Amino acid sequence: MGHAANGSYASNGTPLGNGLHRETNGHASPQSKHVTVAAATNGSDHPTATNGAKRIPMHDRKHSNPLAPPFIVSAPGKTIVYGEHAVVHGKAAIAAAISLRSYLLVTTLSKSKRTVSLKFSDIGLDHTWNIHDLPWAAFSHPTKKKKYYDMVTSLDPELLEAMQPHIVNVSPDAKPEIRKVHMSAASSFLYLFLSLGSEHSPPCVYALRSAIPIGAGLGSSASISVCISAALLIQARALAGPHPDQMSHESEEQLERINRWAFVGELNIHGTPSGVDNTVATNGRAVLFQRKDYSKPPMVKVLRDFPELPLLLINTCQAKSTAAEVAKVAHLKKRHPAVANSILDSIDAITRSVHDCITSEDFDPTNQDSIEHLGELMSVNHGLLTSLGVSHPKLERLRYLVDQAGVGWTKLTGAGGGGCAITLLKPSGAQGTQLNGEAAHEPLSVKDSPMDKLYDQLAEEGFERYETTLGGDGVGVLYPAIINDEEIHEDMFLTGEGREGVEELVSGKNDPGAWKYWRP
Ligand SMILES: Nc1ncnc2c1ncn2[C@@H]1O[C@H](COP(=O)(O)OP(=O)(O)O)[C@@H](O)[C@H]1O
Ligand SMILES: C[C@@](O)(CCOP(=O)(O)O)CC(=O)O
Numbered sequence: 001m002g003h004a005a006n007g008s009y010a011s012n013g014t015p016l017g018n019g020l021h022r023e024t025n026g027h028a029s030p031q032s033k034h035v036t037v038a039a040a041t042n043g044s045d046h047p048t049a050t051n052g053a054k055r056i057p058m059h060d061r062k063h064s065n066p067l068a069p070p071f072i073v074s075a076p077g078k079t080i081v082y083g084e085h086a087v088v089h090g091k092a093a094i095a096a097a098i099s100l101r102s103y104l105l106v107t108t109l110s111k112s113k114r115t116v117s118l119k120f121s122d123i124g125l126d127h128t129w130n131i132h133d134l135p136w137a138a139f140s141h142p143t144k145k146k147k148y149y150d151m152v153t154s155l156d157p158e159l160l161e162a163m164q165p166h167i168v169n170v171s172p173d174a175k176p177e178i179r180k181v182h183m184s185a186a187s188s189f190l191y192l193f194l195s196l197g198s199e200h201s202p203p204c205v206y207a208l209r210s211a212i213p214i215g216a217g218l219g220s221s222a223s224i225s226v227c228i229s230a231a232l233l234i235q236a237r238a239l240a241g242p243h244p245d246q247m248s249h250e251s252e253e254q255l256e257r258i259n260r261w262a263f264v265g266e267l268n269i270h271g272t273p274s275g276v277d278n279t280v281a282t283n284g285r286a287v288l289f290q291r292k293d294y295s296k297p298p299m300v301k302v303l304r305d306f307p308e309l310p311l312l313l314i315n316t317c318q319a320k321s322t323a324a325e326v327a328k329v330a331h332l333k334k335r336h337p338a339v340a341n342s343i344l345d346s347i348d349a350i351t352r353s354v355h356d357c358i359t360s361e362d363f364d365p366t367n368q369d370s371i372e373h374l375g376e377l378m379s380v381n382h383g384l385l386t387s388l389g390v391s392h393p394k395l396e397r398l399r400y401l402v403d404q405a406g407v408g409w410t411k412l413t414g415a416g417g418g419g420c421a422i423t424l425l426k427p428s429g430a431q432g433t434q435l436n437g438e439a440a441h442e443p444l445s446v447k448d449s450p451m452d453k454l455y456d457q458l459a460e461e462g463f464e465r466y467e468t469t470l471g472g473d474g475v476g477v478l479y480p481a482i483i484n485d486e487e488i489h490e491d492m493f494l495t496g497e498g499r500e501g502v503e504e505l506v507s508g509k510n511d512p513g514a515w516k517y518w519r520p
Pocket of ligand 1: 121122123180183184185186208209214218
């Protein structure tokens with residue numbers, strides 16, 4: 001394959017032509033030769049030096065690189081659509097991307113700064129390291145140094161130790177539980193920065209905003225890890241594209257590269273991640289995954305044809321413990337093996353049926369029958385999870401409210417015992433017409449549409465609701481950070497109000513070509 005030194009060449013051995021070629025407002029991509037040359041010679045080959053200083057011959061001068069423009073990367077959260085809990089017992093599950101995303105804005109500072117800063121304002125983290133003080137010697141030691149295309153499956157204890165003094169000084173005055181959140185996010189970044197960068201890495205500010213609720217089982221940590229990985233690989237010039245006419249296998253290769261380092265980010269936050277969340281956040285769409293043998297990595301198949309489906313995501317805001325819910329199922333299985341196993345087998349059959357349905361030649365997501373197939377199986381999957389004992393009165397209440405409105409099919413997602421539920425929305429023509437369960441016998445208010453009524457009730461009862469889609473794009477790049485001819489600055493980005501504020505600013509609804517994705 002002829003790999004060159006870290007960050008210089010694409011994996012095909014050719015100098016990178018990564019296609020990030022938007023050159024608005026005078027900004028150039030790292031590969032934009034004519035702008036680079038113009039900036040490097042700017043003023044220095046003028047016949048007379050204006051300050052009277054002795055002129056240095058051109059060949060003795062240092063070339064100064066223009067600052068890279070600010071750019072943004074983004075990655076989605078995920079939800080388990082079918083098969084949670086069963087997956088713990090070796091069955092298959094399907095997880096899909098949701099349209100709630102994290103965004104990482106990278107701003108390069110002038111060379112004189114020599115600092116790298118994290119401004120992760122959702123969690124109140126604001127930390128700066130001097131690049132020079134970081135443990136480069138440990139990370140660049142020949143026995144330790146990783147290449148951008150390497151596959152790292154565990155963290156190196158010696159490197160973690162070298163990094164530790166630079167993590168323990170993060171947010172020293174914060175409350176312990178907040179400090180833990182800050183330190184895990186900072187570790188995820190720093191391990192990747194030290195692995196993919198060098199002492200000569202440009203001084204930068206990495207500002208992060210996310211629309212994904214943290215710790216709700218929606219893959220917030222994987223989403224930020226994917227953003228960090230993609231941003232650092234772009235800065236290392238280790239990615240080609242994304243551009244619309246990119247060859248499928250090349251797109252796949254870039255996604256794989258991002259995913260590998262995102263997994264390293266996840267290792268820093270979670271210790272033993274399965275790798276499924278970062279795979280969904282990188283690739284988007286959905287994945288089928290199964291882990292029969294815990295000593296081996298899971299089987300993960302990206303379902304690139306998974307349809308973009310309208311989804312209502314409802315957070316009960318009820319704290320849950322994944323470990324406690326997993327233990328409940330294990331207990332049931334121990335006491336009633338035949339019963340529990342048949343429930344787990346039924347869940348597996350649901351996942352397989354959905355997989356067969358969406359991968360079949362005649363699957364059409366605009367067809368009501370196809371959507372009903374997926375929706376009905378969601379309802380059944382929820383019933384089976386309830387039988388396993390992992391629902392919660394709040395989950396049952398919200399399921400009832402959604403059934404009453406007749407707008408779609410609902411199931412809990414993730415561990416249960418609280419947390420979130422998802423509703424696959426019926427095509428609009430069918431909403432409110434086919435009520436499920438008890439709801440079929442309740443009169444509807446004539447004043448409000450079923451959806452309006454539902455939203456009011458959910459809000460009244462303290463549920464948080466997110467309208468999103470399932471199965472959208474994975475990691476995306478906005479290079480430079482310009483939407484509708486307007487540059488997105490760090491202060492606007494960090495102060496945009498709430499989830500809506502940041503999405504309004506960066507999602508580029510009215511500038512559809514601005515964001516680029518690898519779409520194999
Ligand atoms: N918006 C964010 N800003 C900074 N760090 C984040 C953000 N979202 C997630 N994280 C990091 O990921 C961790 C959350 O991971 P986890 O508890 O597994 O939640 P989830 O299930 O949402 O991934 C946080 O402690 C923090 O370190
Ligand atoms: C219950 C389980 O299947 C999913 C847990 O999901 P979460 O922690 O709610 O994101 C456990 C697992 O797969 O590790």
